[in-house]
Amino acid sequence: MGAILITGAAGGIGRALVERSLQRGDRVIAGVRNFEETCGFGGGPNLLVVPLDVSDTGSVEAGFAQADRWLGGTPLNAVVNCAAVCPLGAVEVQSEQVILDTLNTNAVGSARIIRAALPRLRGHDGRVALVTSLWGKVSGPMLSAYCASKFAI
Numbered sequence: 001m002g003a004i005l006i007t008g009a010a011g012g013i014g015r016a017l018v019e020r021s022l023q024r025g026d027r028v029i030a031g032v033r034n035f036e037e038t039c040g041f042g043g044g045p046n047l048l049v050v051p052l053d054v055s056d057t058g059s060v061e062a063g064f065a066q067a068d069r070w071l072g073g074t075p076l077n078a079v080v081n082c083a084a085v086c087p088l089g090a091v092e093v094q095s096e097q098v099i100l101d102t103l104n105t106n107a108v109g110s111a112r113i114i115r116a117a118l119p120r121l122r123g124h125d126g127r128v129a130l131v132t133s134l135w136g137k138v139s140g141p142m143l144s145a146y147c148a149s150k151f152a153i
Helices: 012-024 057-071 096-121 144-152
Strands: 003-007 027-032 047-051 078-081 127-130
Touching (some): 003 057, 012 027, 027 057, 047 057, 057 096, 096 127, 096 144
Parallel strands (some): 003 027, 003 078, 078 127
16 A cells, blocks of 8 residues: 545545545545644554644645655655635625635645645656535635635646
8 A cells, every 4th residue: 555645634525535545554644734633533553643734835844744754765655635724705795814815725725735745756656636626617605715716726
């Protein structure tokens, strides 16, 4: 089996991928925005939970560095970016800061993950996957910032 880094691992698709990957026997680095969100993961030698906030370049770099140390020179085979935020609200009432924060996490955060992942995935057929949404193809009345950020991906 391989080694996989999954962001947004505290819930939703990210958490399901962590659980499935561990069942397959993969070594899993589970990136979570808030380290307190790690309850329920259990333990085991194939799981490393790291603080990794995709909205912060320093946090992304630190999370990948911690993964590198844990892997000890063995290759990272895949990175799956599931991290996202979805604030509800119409564009006419959402603050500019909420819109900027959503774009920073969902769209620019994906670029941060790609930049950190690519050097670690080259040379051994490594893969990166960005999880987006059908909301990136259409718009919803209370999902304006989320839809824009998923379209950007």
